[in-house]
Amino acid sequence: MNMQSRVFRRLAMSLVAATVLSTVTVVTAREPFTKDELKAMDEKLTASAKRGYDMWYGARADMSSNGLACANCHPDGAATNPQTFPKYMPQTDRVMAFRDMVNWCIENPQVGKALDVSSADMVALESYAFYLHRGVAIDTGLQTRQTAGPTPKSARGLNVKGTGIGFDK
């Protein structure tokens, strides 16, 4: 190996070492969150869950073409069982994530336009449903007995204005 390539090799190796070191610095544990930071983060989640609540009650027109909204069949998030996902669903013959099932209900019972799975609005529906299920043990794959929500007689009279989370009027 000549002098030039030896110098080059040494340079390349120290570059690799520097990269590894800087990566290690980035992944070290951070300081605990301050109260203000926790409050700000909680407010972001609450805002997302509130948006989800509004959508649950039909705030997004393109999600339904027959006047039905999630709340007609899943009041207070009933029978959505977020703690059981991902799980195999017979109607699609595949393992589905919670958000896939949300889109399934938008496209089938509501005959609406499916949401972009990585959109803020999809996350909002998840924030609402998961928020209402805090503390419920994860039970991935559980095929619940309570799969059918109540059959709505009419979609009229829905409260489309969100009033808060954790309860439905």
Ligand code: HEC
């Ligand atoms: C017309 C009634 C109806 C509407 C409206 C409806 N769903 Fe459903 N939903 C059902 C029925 C019935 C099932 C059970 C399907 C099955 O298990 O095969 C279901 C299942 C689900 C599940 C899976 C539950 C489980 O444990 O497997 C999720 C999640 C869900 N719905 C979310 C939603 C969301 C979110 C909306 C609104 C965008 C919505 N649904 C609108 C009737 C409805």
